[in-house]
Amino acid sequence: MKNKFYITTTLPYVNAEPHIGFALEIIQADVVARYRTKLGDEVFFNTGTDEHGLKIYQKALEEKKDPQAYCDEYAAKFDLLKIKLNLSYNNFIRTTDKHHIEACQEFWKRCEKNGDIYKKNYKTKYCVGCELEKTDSELVDGKCPIHSNREIEIIEEENYFFRFSKYQQLLLDLYDKNKDFVVPAHRQKEIYNFVKSGLQDFSISRLKTKMPWGVPVPGDGEHIMYVWFDALINYISCLGWPTFAKVSASKPKNEKKFKEFWPGIQVAGKDNLRQQTAMWQAMLLSAGLSTSKQVFIHGFINLAGQKISKSSGAILPNPIELVDKYGIDAVRYYLLRGIPSAEDGDFSIEKFEELYNADLANGLGNLVARVLALAVKNKIQLPNEIKDKEITIFIEKTKKGLEKLIKEFEFNRGLGEIWKLVSFCNSYIDKTKPWELTKGGAKGNIEGIELVLSNLIYCISEIADLIESFLPETSEKIKKQLKSNKPEILFPRLDKTK
Numbered sequence: 001m002k003n004k005f006y007i008t009t010t011l012p013y014v015n016a017e018p019h020i021g022f023a024l025e026i027i028q029a030d031v032v033a034r035y036r037t038k039l040g041d042e043v044f045f046n047t048g049t050d051e052h053g054l055k056i057y058q059k060a061l062e063e064k065k066d067p068q069a070y071c072d073e074y075a076a077k078f079d080l081l082k083i084k085l086n087l088s089y090n091n092f093i094r095t096t097d098k099h100h101i102e103a104c105q106e107f108w109k110r111c112e113k114n115g116d117i118y119k120k121n122y123k124t125k126y127c128v129g130c131e132l133e134k135t136d137s138e139l140v141d142g143k144c145p146i147h148s149n150r151e152i153e154i155i156e157e158e159n160y161f162f163r164f165s166k167y168q169q170l171l172l173d174l175y176d177k178n179k180d181f182v183v184p185a186h187r188q189k190e191i192y193n194f195v196k197s198g199l200q201d202f203s204i205s206r207l208k209t210k211m212p213w214g215v216p217v218p219g220d221g222e223h224i225m226y227v228w229f230d231a232l233i234n235y236i237s238c239l240g241w242p243t244f245a246k247v248s249a250s251k252p253k254n255e256k257k258f259k260e261f262w263p264g265i266q267v268a269g270k271d272n273l274r275q276q277t278a279m280w281q282a283m284l285l286s287a288g289l290s291t292s293k294q295v296f297i298h299g300f301i302n303l304a305g306q307k308i309s310k311s312s313g314a315i316l317p318n319p320i321e322l323v324d325k326y327g328i329d330a331v332r333y334y335l336l337r338g339i340p341s342a343e344d345g346d347f348s349i350e351k352f353e354e355l356y357n358a359d360l361a362n363g364l365g366n367l368v369a370r371v372l373a374l375a376v377k378n379k380i381q382l383p384n385e386i387k388d389k390e391i392t393i394f395i396e397k398t399k400k401g402l403e404k405l406i407k408e409f410e411f412n413r414g415l416g417e418i419w420k421l422v423s424f425c426n427s428y429i430d431k432t433k434p435w436e437l438t439k440g441g442a443k444g445n446i447e448g449i450e451l452v453l454s455n456l457i458y459c460i461s462e463i464a465d466l467i468e469s470f471l472p473e474t475s476e477k478i479k480k481q482l483k484s485n486k487p488e489i490l491f492p493r494l495d496k497t498k
Contacts, residue, residue: 002042006264007033008235010272011050011095014074015059018081020347021269021301023319024335028298028411029267030087031336034469035406037088044261046238048093049075053227054206055128057213067213071096084320086328086473093238095215095231103237104230105218110287116163122203123156133202146271160205160223167282168199174281174291182277183409184342187270187297191277202279204229232280236262236289263293270297296409299344316347329471330356330491336470337415353494360491363422364463367429368478371456372487374434380453382482388455394424395462402466411470418466425459428452457482 009029012022026047033045050056051071060070071094079092093100111117124133127144134144134152143152175181175192182188205223206214214224239258268276281291303316322331330352338355339345374380386392398421405414434456437449464478474490481487 002040004044004260005033005036005041006044006046006239006261007036008046008238008264008266010266010268010276011048011093011231011234012078013053013056014049014051014071014078015056017074017318018078018320020316020319020322020335023081023085023331024301024339025267025269025298026081026087026089027085027332027335028296028341028409030085030089031411031469032265032267032406032409033088034472038469043088044091044239044257044264045089046091046093046235047087047089048091048234048238049078049095050227050231050234051075051094051096052214052225052230054211054213057211058128060213068096080320084323084328085332088472091238093234095234097237099240100234100237101215103241104215104225104233106242107233107283107287108218108225108229111162111283114286114288116166116286117160117204118163119158119160121156121158122161123154124203126153126155128153155203157207157210159203159207159226160217160220161201162204162229162283162286164201164279164282165199167285168195170285171195171199171278171281178294181292181294182273183294183296187273187277187342191273194274195278199278202226228275228279229283232275232283235264235266235280235292263290266292266295268295268297270299273297296342298342299340301339302344302346303348317349322352326352326356327473327491329474330360332471333360333415336411337419339412341409341411341413356491357494359419359422361493363419363426364474365489365491365493367422367425368460368481368490369487370429371425371453371460372481372485374449375453375457376485376487378449378453380450380457381485382457382461383454386455386458391424391428391455391459394421395459398466406469415467415470418463418470421459421463421466425456425463428456428459 007029009022009026012018029045029047033043037043049071056071057067060067063070065073075094081087082089082092095101108117125135125139127134127146128150133155138144139152140148144150172192172195175188175195179185179188182191204226205217206226208216208222208224211224214227215230217223217225236258239261241258241262243258266276276292277295277297284291301316319331334347334352334355337359338351339347398417401417402414405411405417432452434449434452437452460478461482464475464482468475477488477490
């Protein structure tokens with residue numbers, strides 16, 4: 001019986017085109033999903049779109065569109081990433097889906113039954129960009145540091161609240177018992193300190209007259225659920241929770257799915273730390289459900305050293321445009337190797353093209369091209385195994401290191417280990433000079449060209465296998481070339497003079 005494995009990204013808002021920061025997140029999740037599938041697990045990989053909330057409602061009005069029509073248009077753009085980034089997700093949830101709305105209302109009822117939802121009047125400062133309340137200590141010059149181009153709004157009304165403060169100790173216990181619940185470790189320390197400093201109950205509704213676009217609060221037609229309360233529930237509604245509810249008329253319910261796959265692993269950006277690792281976990285505890293298995297937090301991508309901001313003019317390129325120009329695996333490689341897996345990274349076309357030429361064109365591409373050209377010329381086939389102990393040890397060491405690094409979400413270091421093997425092979429070519437060798441070897445026990453090329457072809461086949469989760473298209477191309485003996489250019493070198 002296959003082991004069940006569940007991984008999910010956050011759901012991006014559909015108030016803008018897909019950006020490279022989300023491309024980073026979903027590609028990271030894709031590597032894990034592909035790797036676990038390769039190990040033989042049955043993988044449920046979820047992503048989708050978050051389609052409720054004030055900023056989406058405002059954006060739809062700005063474009064003079066019906067909110068649902070607006071969401072339909074943008075959801076299609078995000079689902080296009082599956083093809084454009086060669087992603088393996090097998091579920092795409094939208095928070096406007098009927099089943100998700102039903103799940104949110106059932107979740108609300110369970111929290112309310114547990115005494116964790118109440119109503120009160122309040123006044124607060126609110127960032128529409130974050131869709132979060134903000135304290136004065138979180139603001140810089142009266143503005144949200146993440147969305148400095150937006151004015152802070154003042155909300156003063158009667159709302160429903162979630163009793164977040166009740167779960168302070170239970171959350172601390174969760175972090176204490178699971179030292180790697182949040183990865184990397186300093187993010188767990190950060191959320192631990194936040195929770196330890198004291199939790200404030202947070203608003204989970206908005207008046208329908210002010211914000212009509214959202215999930216209706218059960219039993220109160222005057223209120224709409226707060227977008228974060230609604231959106232977080234997608235991580236279980238996508239699994240068919242609650243199990244007694246119908247998924248849809250055309251899709252039969254699957255009572256086993258939730259029990260088999262939950263809890264799972266979540267991937268999120270550092271601006272989601274509080275929501276994913278504290279708010280959501282408290283909500284799960286309130287509803288009587290298991291908390292998540294683990295949450296991996298990645299950093300932001302800056303543009304040539306500048307923080308992304310519309311006001312500063314620092315806007316990252318559209319990932320689809322990058323793919324159309326450089327290819328899928330070139331983009332995947334830069335995001336996985338050129339950006340630190342769990343910290344802020346930097347993007348620039350210059351750095352992108354430099355890494356492309358160094359690692360993909362000159363490194364892997366050149367290795368495969370020159371070895372296969374010599375192999376075809378000398379009629380050398382892919383061997384089933386090799387007897388070179390040094391190479392065998394190097395390959396096994398790489399495999400073990402890669403397994404550990406993927407488990408720790410260290411994607412950049414994982415690719416680094418694979419590229420050590422690429423460099424080893426290129427050095428082996430320079431050392432043995434196979435083009436100078438003869439068949440059967442020469443006097444003085446010099447290795448014959450058959451042995452050298454067999455070793456190299458075997459290494460290349462192992463590299464193709466190792467990069468499969470990271471660069472699936474390139475992996476497949478190399479494997480086909482090894483079978484067909486028809487070498488083709490994998491990564492054309494970029495001419496920087498153009």
